[in-house]
Amino acid sequence: MPDDIGSRLREIRKRRGMSQTELAAAADLSVSLVSKVEQGEKRDVRLETAHRLARALDVPTTRLLTNEARQWTPPVDAETWRPVVEALQAAPAQLPEPPTEAGVRGALAGGRALFAREQYDDLGRMLPALIRDVQALEQSVGARRLRYQVMQLCISYLGQVRQYDAAADAAQRALDAASDELDGGAAVVAQCQQLLRKGRLADVAELATRWADDVEPRMSKARPEELAVWGGLQLRAGAAAVRDNRPGEAADALRLAQLAAVGLGREVITGPDHLRHFGPVTVTQQRAEHAAIQRRPDRVLRLHQAVRDWRPARGGGRSGRCRHLLDVADAHLRLHDDTRCTEILHSIYDEAPQWLVAQRYGQDILSRVIERRRTLSPEMRDLADAMRVPL
Template sequence: MSATIGRRLHDVRKRRGLSQRELATASGVSLSLIRKLEQGERNDTRLETARRLAVALGVPTTQLLAEPDDREGDFPPPDQWAPVRRALTPDALSPEPDEPPTVSGVLGVLDSALPLFSSDRYAELGPILPALIRDADRLAASGADGRAVRARVMQLTGWLLTQTRQFAAAHDALGRSLDCAPDRLHGAATVSTQCWLLLRQGRLAEAQELAARWADEVEPRMSRATPAELSAWGWLLLRLSAACVRDNRSDEAEHALRLAHSAAVAMGREFAPDKDFLRAFGPVTVTLKRAENAMIADRPDVVLQLAERVPAGGLRPTSNNHNRHLLDVAEAHVRSRQYAEAVDVLQTIRRAAPQWLPNQRYARDILGRVIDRRRTLTPEMRTLADAIGVPM
């Protein structure tokens, strides 16, 4: 968020003829926060809060936000990722190894590492990823096969760095992935991750433009579309919908979501082209993203209804998408004053993804609101707060 959000909020509110108190009532944002923003005592706020204010004022969310800066987030990158960031620097290739890497050898290492990526096992990825990046960079000069390997390694690296809020490094890795993409569909998969990165940074207009342009470029002929084509197009539409709903463009968000649904129906089931978990797409994925949009639109009742339609077994979306959905479910419980249920959901995520959860600011916000509303905390809640990083 830019430091000018308070000034822009003040200007738009005045043009709408609303007092601060009237805006607070219409948006559900506290009068205290609105005053602090406009007076410059607070220089930023959550994107969700900005959207609520934009809805009440009848403007796109981006009208309240200046051009975003390149900050890494609310907290510094964990030290465990310093070697990965160094491996992305221009001098990371020296010195030369005794034996040059081979395409088959790097692919073998990558295949063995994929379960670590797909299950968010950061502690085990940290030690092996720098060498994998350097070997993939060396392969880029060996021909088309080497460039394809580099594209895949860089896409996964960019995805992981986005997960852990290493935003500048993530942009670098994803740019390299796109440069080496072997074809249009692999490029679209990388662009989908780039759109997600832009969304996490609050760069909504850029995410909208990028997703819309690539969705137009890869739109398949539905009568003969392959699963890979449907996945690429569907994911770009989901990113477009996510950017639009956050920018208070609900009609455009719903239109993109309907198109994604048509791609999912054509797919018929959850399917991962080339066994690539990042491209897993189908009806369940679209349902999860529809619930995410409903949470952004402050419809916790819809979120809980949609959650009942998500199957417990079978091929599921990525763990990241599924756990992100569960955070929406926990938030829906909080907004419905079902605090025990919210804590139960957070505990479920913690058991399934203990290294993923502490990186989610959303999770800290959810548990923080539960703690604020409880007179006494159970030992379970205190343990969960320590694990997520909520100050007590």
């Protein structure tokens, strides 16, 4: 973030699409004064002058005078996600009208549809009641299975709104409700994802490796769901290793995941929670993510060529593809192709606007584009506003 008033003024003016002459006219100041402020020749800017500039740029005066960047927040309001967290923490309640497994199953299907359509506000409003109902079900095999599936939906939602502690708690609850080893492995895949986001790399490596050893299938007789869970655990182990600068272990994990992907031969979704989405494309996208973390943009783009025309089947996989495209946009930017980078961000926004708005990674990429360019096209300014890139 710019650390002086001149740099801040220039960046905000650029976002507004104004020339120095236009800003000077809007603020009733001389072009010479605006130029001197931006170039750092005039640092003792009077409060009245800063106020005029701020009014012309439609920002608070303090945004010009201080270097306090606006804190990034999830696009879903806290008043929407907080009741979900509270419902998870609450003890099972005695409800006036006992819920039924059929009713919970129907509500769960509706919640999954909301998540697939990125209607996070609506999903957040319905989840507390769903959590209370599933916890109030009488003990049965079906009720346990529903608790597992509801917790998996909570993981997806809470991760999307960046409530990682609560998502990790939901993952542990899903693990507790797992009815078999494969359900447990899928829950651990989700748990590892939340721990990764919190930077707990050693925990992820230990947990994923231990569970991968426990569920390792016999390749000659493995069922698709076994390969998907085991491969997903290997990908989590590799994700922790590459972030922890252990490239050899990361490469080994990718090699094992590739064995599972070859065994499948295609992308599959072996569970309704979408956390068992796995196959050759998923592994290739993870290889590209490793290359992005290792600052190898050429390799990211080469890997992308193998999967660029792939589209996920209806019902899952879109977030993984969009996350991969962010790595591709980052690679183009590192290779100084701002235009192609912005085109890819536009394509992601067209396909999954609410998902992209929730990605700090996407904001960071576009912020770097803005910093590098002398002027912004109207399309770039519109995209920056749509993605809520802070001024």
